Amino acid sequence: MRLLVVTQYFWPENFRVNDLVAELVRRGHEVTVLTGHPNYPAGEFFPEFVADPEKFNNYAGATVVRVPHTARGKGGIRLLTNYFTFATSAIVLGTWKLRGREFDAIFCYEPSPITVGLPAAALRALKKAPLGFWVLDLWPETLHAIGVVKSASVLKLVGKLVSFIYRRCDLILAQSRSFIPQIRKYAGPNSPVEYFPSWAEAVFDMGKVAPAPELDAAPDKFTVMFAGNVGDAQDFPAILAAAEELKHDKRIRWVIVGDGRMSDWLAQEVAKRGLSDCFLLMGRYPVDRMASFFKHASALLVSLKDEPIFSMTIPGKLQSYLAAGIPLLCMLNGEGADVVERAEAGMTCNAGDSHGLAQAVLRLAAMTPQERERMGNNGLAAGTAQFDRDRLITQLESMYARLIGPKAASKIEIAQ
Secondary structure (H helix, E strand, C coil): CCCECCCCCCCCCCCCCCHHHHHHHHHHHHEEECCCCCCCCCCCHHHHHHHHEEEEEEEECEEECCCCCCCCCHHHHHHHHHHHHHHHHHHHHHHCCCCCCCCCEEEECCCCHHHHHHHHHHHHHCCCCCCEEEECCCCCHHHHCCCCCHHHHHHCCCCCCHHHHHHCCCCEECCCCCCHHHHHHCCCCCCCEEEECCCCCCCCCCCCCCCCCCCCCCCCEEEEECCCCCCHHHHHHHHHHHHHEEECCEEEEEECCCCCCCCHHHHHHHHCCCCCCCCEEEEECHHHHHHHHHHHCCCEEEEECHHHHHHHCCCCHHHHHHHHHCCCEEEECCCCHHHHHCCCEEEECCCCCHHHHHHHHHHHCCHHHHHHHHHHHHHHHHHHCCCHHHHHHHHHHHHHHHHHCCCCCCCCCCCC
């Protein structure tokens, strides 16, 4: 299959689409990626890319076509400018750079923003190739939930944009089952929407890695680890409130591996609240280093704000956490929490409940190592059963085989 992947974010940025592209190439597909210049999450273009952009034009055998745009920077205006300059550049320069190339299908990756669908829809029309759109973030609901847009009229306009994009898709993939009715509000009641969750990247093989040397081993500590984006949606005020409640318990340490738009605020708050002795900010590391950091964790923390939209979301890190075989601490509502509760893979509390999180930490810390190991094994089994990487990517191949039709599908050998 000749596949065009449209994504605003791509290697060397850490996103699951990198793993998908590499696996599709490994399975014999011809993959081209249309993307931007790497600048997530810090908001500035990666120095190594600026120094030698040509080094980043091929990834795991896939051709990478990049278009210029403004960096994310800091602040809402810069972020919106980043979204729309990428979309415009991908439509104008992207279509020019891809002139003369034919594709069997297009795959659009949308963790946010929805505007990545504009160049995907344009290329669908130009290349006459069916478009599949993987929805990992719901707009305009997320914009309202994190306070980026408060105006009802602006949210309504964004809703019209979402509807415009969805109605030009031949297949819409929803990362959680709760997303499906929300998507159909904008795409239409008979729109082709299917459940397609994320998976843990292949690098999460805990048996093959040593503990990260950047973090001191502390066998006498109970280490609560958060890995990933440090943003508004993750509700760090509630996490800090839980840490404050437990700061006199010298057994507990909190480790944050990652960065994002709230990193500076978080560092300032840790110092202001006197948490520097128990709250470690490690910064960002590549996804292939995460397993080595997880080796230090007694529990892995996942959190989302108390907003209706986030109760419909299965956080992307959940699958990676389950694959680590370590108990989870969940401060969130809805579908993500249900996965952990049904699997008996950790402790959960309501989104925004800092006291509940503190109590969950204490309950986990009081368990025996054998009890925590059983929780971790439960999570590993649940992750394998529900979010197996090879099975899901094979399922994606099958959906695309049906999408592009019998003639093209006959050329595709789907890995079994």
